[in-house]
Amino acid sequence: xxxxxxxxxxTLFWSYxxxxxxxxxxxxxxxxxxxxxxxxxxxxRPKPGAVAGSSVALLSQDSAGQTRTYRLDARALPPDKRAxxxxxxxxxxxxDILSRAVPELQGRTxxxxxxxxxxxxxxxxxxxxxxxxx
Numbered sequence: 822x823x824x825x826x827x828x829x830x831x832t833l834f835w836s837y838x839x840x841x842x843x844x845x846x847x848x849x850x851x852x853x854x855x856x857x858x859x860x861x862x863x864x865x866r867p868k869p870g871a872v873a874g875s876s877v878a879l880l881s882q883d884s885a886g887q888t889r890t891y892r893l894d895a896r897a898l899p900p901d902k903r904a905x906x907x908x909x910x911x912x913x914x915x916x917d918i919l920s921r922a923v924p925e926l927q928g929r930t931x932x933x934x935x936x937x938x939x940x941x942x943x944x945x946x947x948x949x950x951x952x953x954x955x
Contacts, residue, residue, distance in 0.1 A: 828843075831843070832847065876893065876894030877892070877894070877897070878891065878892045879923075880892045887954065888953065888954050888955075889955070890951065890953075891919060891923065891953070892939075892948050893918060893919070893948060893949045893950075893951055895947055895948060898911075898914050904946070905938050907935075907938075911936060911949075912933045912936060915933060915936060916933050919931075919933075919951065919953065926953075931953045931954060931955045932953060933951060933952070934952045934953060934954050936950070937949070937950040937952075
């Protein structure tokens with residue numbers, strides 16, 4: 822019984838010499854686990870639009886339904902993509918987030934017409950008001 826516990830201890834503390842058969846068995850077991858484990862066992866995949874979906878709200882829609890304005894929380898964008906002034910890169914990022922987060926825009930083409938920033942007193946961007954033309 823002592824040999825069993827010694828083997829368990831050596832396995833837990835990875836104390837086998839490289840090239841020995843127990844070492845090779847442990848490496849094969851790790852590789853088998855990594856390569857053969859089904860993805861469904863792990864639930865760490867982000868849901869599409871999960872972050873952006875909670876941070877997008879319809880502000881207004883004109884009476885003819887030609888344009889809509891959405892308020893997009895600035896935290897939905899990566900910190901390096903947030904900008905106080907509209908740019909083509911900011912337009913692309915907001916377009917991508919809206920197309921993932923707003924169900925009626927998924928799979929449809931639309932154009933970002935205007936991006937207005939809402940800032941706090943220190944100048945940090947809080948929200949983007951994005952006007953689109955569907």
